[in-house]
Amino acid sequence: MKPKTIHIQDVTLRDGNQALKRPWTLNEKIEVFDLLVSLNVDGIEVGFPSSNESEFFTCQVLSKRAPKGKPIAALSRANEKEISVTWEAIQHADSPRMHIVYPVSDFSIKHVLKISEKEVLQKIKSSVSFARSIVGSNHQIQFSGEHFGDAIQNFEFTKLAFMTAIEAGANIINLPNTVERYRPMIFVNMVKEIRESIGDKAMISIHTHNDLGMATATSVESVYVGAEQIEVALNGLGERAGNTNLYETVIALHQNGESLNIQFDRIYPTAKRISELTGIPIGEKTPIIGEDIFSHRSGIHQDGVTKTMNQTKGAYRTFSPEFVGRFDKETISFTNQSGHKAIEFLLRQKGIEVSKEEIHHLFSVAKSISSKENNREITETELVELSRSILTYQ
Ligand SMILES: [Zn+2]
Numbered sequence: 011m012k013p014k015t016i017h018i019q020d021v022t023l024r025d026g027n028q029a030l031k032r033p034w035t036l037n038e039k040i041e042v043f044d045l046l047v048s049l050n051v052d053g054i055e056v057g058f059p060s061s062n063e064s065e066f067f068t069c070q071v072l073s074k075r076a077p078k079g080k081p082i083a084a085l086s087r088a089n090e091k092e093i094s095v096t097w098e099a100i101q102h103a104d105s106p107r108m109h110i111v112y113p114v115s116d117f118s119i120k121h122v123l124k125i126s127e128k129e130v131l132q133k134i135k136s137s138v139s140f141a142r143s144i145v146g147s148n149h150q151i152q153f154s155g156e157h158f159g160d161a162i163q164n165f166e167f168t169k170l171a172f173m174t175a176i177e178a179g180a181n182i183i184n185l186p187n188t189v190e191r192y193r194p195m196i197f198v199n200m201v202k203e204i205r206e207s208i209g210d211k212a213m214i215s216i217h218t219h220n221d222l223g224m225a226t227a228t229s230v231e232s233v234y235v236g237a238e239q240i241e242v243a244l245n246g247l248g249e250r251a252g253n254t255n256l257y258e259t260v261i262a263l264h265q266n267g268e269s270l271n272i273q274f275d276r277i278y279p280t281a282k283r284i285s286e287l288t289g290i291p292i293g294e295k296t297p298i299i300g301e302d303i304f305s306h307r308s309g310i311h312q313d314g315v316t317k318t319m320n321q322t323k324g325a326y327r328t329f330s331p332e333f334v335g336r337f338d339k340e341t342i343s344f345t346n347q348s349g350h351k352a353i354e355f356l357l358r359q360k361g362i363e364v365s366k367e368e369i370h371h372l373f374s375v376a377k378s379i380s381s382k383e384n385n386r387e388i389t390e391t392e393l394v395e396l397s398r399s400i401l402t403y404q
Pocket residue numbers: 025186188217219253
């Protein structure tokens with residue numbers, strides 16, 4: 011199933027911020043908001059206004075700052091008092107969106123809410139209807155069924171819960187994998203069933219967490235069974251192992267031919283700044299933004315890389331560094347795993363032309379230095395020096 015449209019909804023300022031060891035100040039949140047605007051995400055969730063006064067004020071400030079037409083959401087629990095406060099905080103956005111959350115899984119209903127399913131439906135109906143009565147008919151209401159991904163035992167009831175929300179006035183149905191516990195396909199099939207059950211009565215949104223490291227896979231695949239919105243976070247911030255990573259999700263969709271509004275070359279600068287603003291370092295091997303992801307060290311890979319370096323499709327590269335706003339290039343470095351191509355490539359880059367025999371000789375010397383010194387990497391400068399000292403003898 012080909013997606014009609016894909017909306018990238020960012021929740022960094024709400025789900026991301028609430029899980030930080032040091033939540034952001036107002037000024038920092040303004041900076042993050044502006045980063046999201048320049049990244050051109052389709053919508054932004056700005057916070058949870060009823061949680062405290064400063065959160066309320068922040069949501070007001072960010073709502074007023076929102077560009078025309080950009081949906082600005084805020085989260086509310088399903089009671090009239092909090093819904094009213096939430097609306098007060100975001101109503102001045104050009105396109106405010108009320109987001110109400112209530113649990114739907116059997117486990118939560120029995121062990122956390124401790125009420126009957128009938129009462130759950132009543133609560134959904136009354137809270138969404140109330141929200142509709144204050145929001146008016148022009149604005150969107152998103153209803154989240156918390157722990158949707160765990161609602162396997164009571165799935166028929168869950169379908170009914172979402173239909174109740176739609177009938178009470180919700181336009182967007184958000185399906186969260188609040189805690190990632192099962193295989194991606196189990197979740198994806200549940201999304202598919204919800205799409206079949208609600209038809210085109212509402213937009214379907216996905217909100218997944220990364221407890222098992224499969225949030226991106228789950229979100230991306232959900233798009234192909236009827237999800238139209240994916241909730242994501244910058245640098246994968248969020249509770250526990252984080253929310254679905256924005257960068258991975260948009261690059262994966264782009265690589266698969268989907269068109270998105272994202273300003274892709276803003277990805278890397280945004281990621282670096284978010285790392286500074288959170289104090290959370292970016293891992294060397296982190297997909298899309300990690301320091302080491304354009305480095306090649308093994309002989310076979312280096313051979314393929316040098317032959318395809320200037321082509322759009324690289325033998326060992328999914329996308330080019332400049333596409334995501336990186337100034338570093340694909341690099342080749344020399345270790346005891348490297349091949350002759352690495353030497354040839356590195357020297358040629360420095361304008362040093364050497365014969366096949368000379369490369370062969372240099373290769374054995376460099377490899378033996380690396381092996382003797384705990385398999386360390388031989389730097390480009392060392393190779394150049396080595397080539398000078400060895401080659402002049404010949
Ligand atoms: Zn969440």
